[in-house]
Amino acid sequence: MSAGGMYPAGMSDKVRYIVGCMTGTSLDGLDAALVRVVGEGMWMRAEYMGMMSRDLGELADVLAELATGRAHDAIEYMRAARRLGELYAGAVSEVCEQYLPKGEKLDFAVCHGQTIWHAPEDEVGKLSWQLFDPWPVVRLCGVKVCYDLRQGDLIAGGEGAPITPAADWFLFGELGMRKHVINQGGICNFTTIPKGDHAEEVMKGISGGDRGPSNLLIDGVISRLMGKGYDKDGEVARSGQASDWLWEKLQEDAFGLKVEGKTTLGREDFDEAFFEKLMGMWPAEMSDADKVATATEAVAHVVVQSLLDSDASGSYEAGGQGDEKVEVILGGGGAKNCYLVERIKAIAETRGEGRYCVKTSDEVGIPADAREAMGFAVLGAMSEDGIAATLEKVTGADRPELAGAWAYPSNR
CATH class of the missing domain: 3.30.420.40 (ATPase, nucleotide binding domain)
Known part of the structure; x- marks a missing residue:
């Protein structure tokens, strides 16, 4: 309910x-x-x-x-x-x-x-x-x-x-069901709503945080490469060849984003210095479309990793693992990027071993915007x-x- x-x-x-x-x-x-x-x-x-x-x-x-x-x-x-x-x-x-x-x-x-x-x-x-x-x-x-x-x-x-x-x-919660709500604005931030039988109990158990870049990364890359403000429907990314190169660089903290004690991210973390470094690091064999696709792939991994991290944190309720489905709701501007949503669903299916049911917030009655x-x-x-x-x-x-x-x- x-x-x-x-x-x-x-x-x-x-x-x-x-x-x-x-x-x-x-x-x-x-x-x-x-x-x-x-x-x-x-x-x-x-x-x-x-x-x-x-x-x-x-x-x-x-x-x-x-x-x-x-x-x-x-x-x-x-x-x-x-x-x-x-x-x-x-x-x-x-x-x-x-x-x-x-x-x-x-x-x-x-x-x-x-x-x-x-x-x-x-x-x-x-x-x-x-x-x-x-x-x-x-x-x-x-x-x-x-x-x-x-x-x-x-x-x-x-x-x-x-x-x-x-x-x-108050927007998405259901008693007795675990959910992840992912907002893909400039930054990817998430909410995990735990499984519980009472509203007060559930509220106390809610967790969340910033997990990495979303639109700031994709928009920053495509604007510098092609002069576009954003990748409408992920059309440019879809035309390229994606790789895990940028995701691996983010995991290695090649850009110094993982400061001890810092749990939030903002525009100041993805400033001109960040993009100057990134633009100078791209593998030579990548086309511009490949780079946009690779940035989009990195964002998709950021989303899925946030799910895996939350469900491995010890907050996953007893009996909540195994075959039980966990609903994932995607909101924010990134949820309108059709290609990004497709990649999130595909990566979640593989890395989550079929556990995650990924939907956009539009599908549950709240427009992503x-x-x-x-x-x-x-x-x-x-x-x-x-x-x-x-x-x-x-x-x-x-x-x-x-x-x-x-x-x-x-x-x-």
Whole structure:
């Protein structure tokens, strides 16, 4: 029975309409999803209502530059934050116009903002900067806004990421069934939802983390080789000859990504220096299409290895091995890369010895593009209900605080 269908008799039937908004590390656009949340606390369930996406336009280049770590005038950050807030406001307004049921009102919006820098090992503590100005959303849409969602985890000693594993329970969880939810945005991060008979028990056992590059790697390679922003449907990769060369290099840590004590990855890990090194290492016999195919193959291995690592970690429940199937749900932009999905399924079938049933999130009722935005809507509901949005087992935080700062409209 899914999280959306396990609502017990006699519990609250409160209904909230929430818009979740997300711009990820790949800077490929803004996603806004309208979610209908029924119930409160551990028993709430989230339903997809509709979504829209907006291109960041020239703001993508501005944000990418601000995320390089190079010095900029303070006014540049302020302008970018305001412009991003205005973009979010337009998206919230548009998704409500299209999908909010007649006669209903939006309860609030949850806005991630743009990660400019993630520094989980800074000398003054664990830090992360999600650039965002919430006030355009408050002003234009007339609703309260939850934003800056990572600080409550960071101040508690956590990494501040990944932040959505707890939300995955309300989106995908089923009592009595083990699941892996893989988000393929710029970075590949995963959630493992354990098998359990009680929601509270399952929540405590959820694990997750960043596992390696996803779209940042594929997009970075194809943009430098062919000037394309991304490999649509994996067409270029499909035309090439893939090898395990890059996957082997990542395993050898040829790029210095495996820093002791570091469990999160970001755009700063796949910067110009990373790609300059990679571009100088490719075997001479590889064509450009071969290189894109090989980068895609590496990402597919990153995904499958995360499954194997999680199921070998000792957290796999007694009786959960052998012939029992484990559902794997692929979300994020990478789930739209048909060739990548095919390779994940093929490698999972071989390395997982037939144990994994791989699906895209579209196949279980949540569009791949909507998963992260929906997750943030759920995190806002959790914050409002007094539930910590991050998990100690995932981020390493010690009793994490409630996620998010809130901005409120006037009562006029």
